[in-house]
Amino acid sequence: MVASKTATPRHRDDREVFLGAGAPAARPRRRDDRKVAWLFLAPVLVGFALFYAYPTVLGVYYSLTDYGLLAPPNLVGAENYRDLVNDDKFWNALKVTGYYVVLNIVSQTVLALALATVMHRLTQSVAVRAMLLVPWLVPNVTVGLLWMWMLDANIGFVNHVLRAVGLGTTGFLTSPTWAMPTIAGINTWAYTGYTALLLYAGMLQIPRYLYESASLDGAGEWRMFTRITLPLLRPVLALVLVVSLIGSFQIFDTVAVTIRNTPGGVTRVIYYYIYEQAFTNFRMGYASAIAVVLALLLGLLTVVQMRLLRASRSDLA
Amino acid sequence: MTPTRTQVSPGRIAPARSPLARMSQGRIPLGRIAAWVLLALAAVATIFPFYWMVRTALTPAADLYSDGVGLLPDNPTMINFLRVLGLTSVAESREAGGSGAKVDFLRYLLNSFVYCGLITVVQTLCCAMAGYAFARLRFPGRDLVFGLLVAALMVPPIFTLLPNFVLVKNLGWLNTFAGMVAPTVLMTPFAVFFLRQFFLSIPREIEEAATLDGVGGWGMFWRVVLPMSRGPLLTIGLTTAVWAWKDYLWPLLTGRDEETRVLTVALGIFLQQSPNTQPDWTGLMAGSTLTVLPVLVLLIFLGRRLVESLNFTGIK
Known part of the structure; x- marks a missing residue:
């Protein structure tokens, strides 16, 4: 996915930043784990985009069409909803x-x-x-x-x-x-x-x-x-x-x-x-x-x- | 709960006696008897239908109208199991009350295991990776992406089911395991959400110590965090496995063929193939028993874990 091109070398220096700061707070470091994060997220994001987000949008679109599976969907506006009421x-x-x-x-x-x-x-x-x-x-x-x-x-x-x-x-x-x-x-x-x-x-x-x-x-x-x-x-x-x-x-x-x-x-x-x-x-x-x-x-x-x-x-x- | 709320105030310290001992003090414990009766009734109501299912599966179809009331059928037989497992000839199967249509529950059982196993293992791993990223890593857009995932919890399955069917159909994936597992094998919003919450609760010190030892993000997850998370992973894995084992509508739409037919779909089709007006009850109950046996095995080995998993996941 987007992983490789958004990589930054910064997170490698994590330790030095952390030690150097010597701050008592638990999370003083300013890190950016982009590269590895996208690697971790890739499967879930693919699954989410393809089988949750896209079909949700598509479902709303289908509801505005006349669609019998064989021919492509044909936009009919709110007709389905009007039919529904009756x-x-x-x-x-x-x-x-x-x-x-x-x-x-x-x-x-x-x-x-x-x-x-x-x-x-x-x-x-x-x-x-x-x-x-x-x-x-x-x-x-x-x-x-x-x-x-x-x-x-x-x-x-x-x-x-x-x-x-x-x-x-x-x-x-x-x-x-x-x-x-x-x-x-x-x-x-x-x-x-x-x-x-x-x-x-x-x-x-x-x-x-x-x-x-x-x-x-x-x-x-x-x-x-x-x-x-x-x-x-x-x-x-x-x-x-x-x-x-x-x-x-x-x-x-x-x-x-x-x-x-x-x-x-x-x-x-x-x-x-x-x-x-x-x-x-x-x-x-x-x-x-x-x-x-x-x-x-x-x-x-x-x-x-x-x-x-x-x-x-x-x-x- | 806060520690102060659990402390008993000094004047209130009661002698350490079991609640049962206290309840039975004095009067006849009518209420307690009623409670035990209720529990016993619940146990009988829960177990008896399963007993009747197995008993019917062991009854010869010809005896169904005339069979006695004994603990076991008058003439117990394994023929119903053999014929639904596809281990008898068509003639034998028809003689034993079958429709003669091909039934191969051995195949369907294996298909169910493949379906269930694939979804459980892959989904749990992928969601653990994502849950860790959302809990611990820093990257732009993290909260936005996580918010979108949580929002997807609100979309009921039937809504995405129709477009997903069209998508799988257009990909030519109908009646393949790829098509059957596609929508759930990579993630469910709940699993990501659940595992993120767990990873947030791990003390950071452990990872910070590992960082000092030079362990990076990827290695940290696989070598430090995952081994610590066996409990929650098992919990979410079990939840997913139970869900996949019970799943009916999606496999019915995408995997009707013999090669991919899972047990639930097979039972539905078997019911429709019934030869006469009366369904083939002995065969159906033999098939039903096959959907229950793996559940019992699971309970024997992981019963405690399963029961306790409801303490976390049930209330989602």
């Missing part, structure tokens, strides 16, 4: 995604908080934590298939159990009402352990003596949870919540694996809609426009996340 399937995809996110985030956060609290107060066992992490380590495709089988309308394990206890069987994924809650439940299963571990890490930062003195004062576990754990965990909890939200909006794998089993469109989330427009209908331009909207939404959440990250540092550091 596209029922787009609005439906947003609605379905929102429904999923609410179900998933609420159940996952409540369960994870309960698990983390229990672990925090009962056991430090690494084995327990490792076990809870397994569903997160496994590909979402595997998780989707596994639960599709467990929930199979005829011979799935869950319906065996429901039959055995005298309840009627359910199709779960094949039911228009239950398909989306089922997907939310599956992903809650996959991510609760992971989320619990993040919250648990946050709880470890709470000074132990708080619990010890509260206990001496006769406080019960529930009181300690509401008066110590929850308030002091708040910054971490908020951060974990936003990270989970950003992840939850990007649900794709579980939906993609099960979509042939679910009734028409009830699980077509925004990510899947983009995928479908781009690679089934070959409407790259339109798909990019939806991606721009999603990116703005997620970008907003990330800004919130960054704010919280700073807030959590100052609170618990």
